[in-house]
Amino acid sequence: MNARRTLSWLLLVAFAFAFALPLIWMFLTSVKPGEQTVLAGDGVLSVLPSPISKTPAYAAENFGKVLRDPVVDFPLYLRNTLVVTILTVMGTVVSSAIVAYGFARVQWRGRNVAFGVMLATMMIPFPVIMGPLYVLFKELGWIGTFKPLWVPAWFGHAFSVFLLRQFFLGIPRELNDAAKIDGCNHWQTFTRVILPISKPALTVVALLQFVFAWNDFLGPLIFLTDRNQYTLALGLQLYQSQTGNTPWNLLMAATTIVILPVVIMFLIAQRALIEGIATQGMREA
DSSP states (O other): OHHHHHHHHHHHHHHHHHHHHHHHHHHHHHTSOGGGGSOOTTSOOOSSOSSGGGHHHHHHHHHHHHHTOSSOOHHHHHHHHHHHHHHHHHHHHHHHHHHHHHHHHOOOTTHHHHHHHHHHGGGSOHHHHHHHHHHHHHHHTOTTSSHHHHGGGGGOOHHHHHHHHHHHHTSOTHHHHHHHHTTOOHHHHIIIIIGGGOHHHHHHHHHHHHHHHHHOOHHHHHHOOOGGGOOHHHHHHHHHHSOSSOOHHHHHHHHHHHHHHHHHHHHHHHHHHHHHHHHHHHHHO
16 A cells, blocks of 8 residues: 555656646746857756856846846736736636526526536637627727726636536535525625635636636737737747747746746645635535
């Protein structure tokens, strides 16, 4: 039994290292001088900065050049991305929770049919509706603004609704009956009873939507027209394409700036994320 457990841990560590290796290599490249990011004359590529004692100086120089770039304004793009992401996450969590409660705890005619239609929309790829959405937002005068990126989130997200509905179905219905006896209507039951015990599931939805909105490239590329409105995803692509000879140390520094908030967010919400997934699995079992 101990040998099997040891083997399991070794496999987990190996897989974790394999998945983390690109991130480790990216960070190490971001704290090297440019000449150490390519093969040396002897055909050897150094893994660590040399000398390693100058790593802080190399890091300050690389990240400083990226943040002070005259063409790509990463601090501005960071602010734009934060605005869009926060509004998107708020809209997705609020609207999806309300819709999921309606599907899970409220009896109404055609509920299952409507739920099936909603699930069917998950199979429609974004490029299929990209054209109609562009025409719609153009008629509304939203092209060139952030509205196409966050307003749709306030009308629910199919996968988030599905995830929360399954979680709500696992909550004992006796809680609804008890709240009804105490004089609560559906809205009061939803806000005072269901939501407080659904924090793990809500955290999962928020984190998944945060990652999606933060990394979204196609949406901003289509709907944004002013460079001052760019998000970090567009800014990174602009930074990569502004020169033919890619400075890998600076590009990796820019990439680190882009993905670092996602890593920090995951570390902060890791416990709640794992708890939410585990709870969902137990409920379905």
